[in-house]
Amino acid sequence: MEAARRGASWAVRKLNGVNKNGISSKYRRRYIKWNVLIDAPFLISNQCCFQMKEKQLLQYEKESGKKPIVALLAEESERRRMAYLRTGCNSFDSSRVMSKPLAFWTEQDILWYIVEHDIGIAPPYGSIIKNTDGKLRCTKEQRTGCMFCPVGCHLDGFGKYRRLREYNQQLYDYCMYELGLDFVLKWIKENINCNMN
Ligand code: SF4
Incomplete structure (x- = not known):
């Protein structure tokens, strides 16, 4: 997208x-x-995650000499699965030393563990219920991560922002009117086929 917006013919094609x-x-x-x-x-840029999160983490690792322990799951993407198969939970030899102790868990494993051990979860997730297919899910957010991230928000009719407003009106106002997401979402509603059910 970024290349297409710069006019790169391969990307426009x-x-x-x-x-x-x-x-x-x-x-x-x-x-x-x-x-x-x-x-x-x-x-619009594919640099968002790098600029907003990874760059700062890399800088901190460099300055502190500390190594990260992260909650990546192998099932989250093919890239993460391949990385896990290459290094296992602890990558001591790769260019970036890192521990991924949850990597072999699936999301369902984590939800079952929470239920079986009666572990409290943060309010934005709601509670954990079982679907008709037997799988567990949270009643509110499935993932929190960057709470303002609009990626994929059109798929559930912008529900995450309605829930954000219910949960914290001040954060909602900051996101919409200080950061300007209100303008972006209006444009998306007018120009992209959104699932508003
Ligand atoms: S806002 Fe979305 S795309 Fe940007 S860093 Fe957060 S999760 Fe990544």
């Missing part, structure tokens, strides 16, 4: 669903729905 010869590509057609974001009146 991708978002237009065509291959390098300008011919419609079945594989690339799935990107067309994001084409509208090329002209969105706000910044």
Whole structure:
């Protein structure tokens, strides 16, 4: 997206669903729905996680000499799964020494553990219930992470922001009106097919 917004022809072709010869590509057609974001009146970048989180952590590791213990799960992505298979829970030899003690747990393992050991969870998650398929889930947020992050928020009709307002009106106002997310969400509602159910 960032490259397409800079005008890189390979990236624009991708978002237009065509291959390098300008011919419609079945594989690339799935990107067309994001084409509208090329002209969105706000910044979009794949650098967000790096600039907002990883850069500071790397800096701290460098200055303090400390190594991170993180709660990444192998099941979260193919990249994380492959990294786990390469190093196991503790990567002593890789370029970034790190411990991932939860890596072999699945999200379901964690929810079952919480229920079986009656461990308290933070209010934004609500409570844990069982679906009809037997799987556990939280009644409110499934993940918290960056609480203002808009990635994927159109898929559940912007529910995370409604819940944020109920949970903490002050934070909601800060996010919407100080940081300007109100403007971004209005634009998304007008220009992207949102699931408002
Ligand atoms: S706001 Fe979203 S994309 Fe940005 S750092 Fe947080 S989780 Fe990553």
